[in-house]
Amino acid sequence: MRVGFIGTGHIAAPMVRFLADKGHDIAVTERSATISAELVASHGVAVSDPQSVIARSEIVVLCLRPQHAHAVLSPLEFRELQGVISVMAGITAAQLATYCDPATRIVQTIPLGFLEKGGCPLAAFGDTDILATLFAPENPVVAITDETAFNAHFAICAMVPGLLDLMATGSDWLAAQTDNADMAEFYTTQLVAGFLSAMDKDRANRLVSERDALATDGTISLQMTDSLRNHGAHDALQTTLSEIGHRLNGTNT
Template sequence: MSRVGFIGTGHIAAPIARLLARKGHEIFVTERNATVSATLKADINATVGRPQSVIDQSEILFLCLRPHIASDVLAPLSFRADHRIVSVMAAVSETDLRSLCAPAGDFVQTIPLGFLEQGGCPLAAYGNDDLLAGLMAPENPVVKVANETSLNAHFAICAMVPGVLDLLTTGVDWLTEQTGNADGAEFYTTQLMAGFLASMEKGQTGRLAAERDALATDGTLSLQMTQTLQAGKAHEALRDALTAIGKRLET
């Protein structure tokens, strides 16, 4: 087992730390979010310290800072050549990481969501994917990508998750208006989507389109829904958002 440190302790770091603690790793966290770090200390016996202390005591480091503050936080810190680094910071390039974390040179960049603590979160990985797999798999499958452009495209797809949740919220609001039952509307909508996706056959390219076409046949309510969304240019809006996010990550 390894000594794993977290620079930045918040929404993404906490579930990763809990997962790795369950797997037997020793956890070190910064006080950047005092409430979260105190909870991790109480729940998983994490050692809480200043950033340099966390770095000095760790073999593997997760960088979980917001991208716009990464340089300010990391630049004053000292790393070792033997450090292995996992960055979960969108828009912080490999070039920037190598400069900020020198002389460390063993990196992997990835895109986690909080549900990885329960497993089933696919992790796009650019760099040392074996390092990430050794920590996260088999609970969370690691998907190796060839370059940072591909990684950024996966980051954009991750941003689609709250967009889909936003649409589902609109559906829940509509159902609540029709039934007067907010709890029932949210339960029904979330269970319907979660159950359907969970039942789909895994590992078959084109299965999303195939399932769509199986439901949206001539004369059905499902076809009316897909056609209305297409006519309203929902798909164009999604593509535009993904493209804009991808361009933002390149800068």
């Protein structure tokens, strides 16, 4: 299919590479110039202005930073039968309908960069068939029927850099104990990645059951989980998730 990207940044690039590797005809806008140039060199994508990208594309992927959406999208003209995928957090379905009118085949989703390798769950609100056509089955589409619930998935997605930040702190601590920063980061990341990849993905309550299998009486694992709770880590996470949800839903309570 002919797929166009409006905005070419950190999220768009792996999507472009995934689709180009599957044989789709891809066009991107120039910004960011560095990333678009890299995609031209590596995957032979076309680069053009936003309106020209829309004109040649059957499906358009909107990858703008939310604060730039109005200025970039308002002047553009979409087509009635065009498919539109938005990955812009905080831009509502109602706003997208206005920006993309007369196009009505619109879906919102939440990709992360590992989509390029498959296995990235794509929470989707709207016309999920557009998303599945391009990214499934390698990346499972998780249909969400309520926009507030969809925004809650955006909040969970934001938890990923928070967890990475905690892992970086742990890696720094290990580096200070061993005087070997590279080994510390390798060990920390491989430990978590290996554990998660080995988990039984078809079993219910696996997070709790795996935690409890490790954090048994008298273990340092239990000391870790208890201490994190006692120092408010879980309360901070719940509060932050709620604050992000309120922000995305346009509420203050």
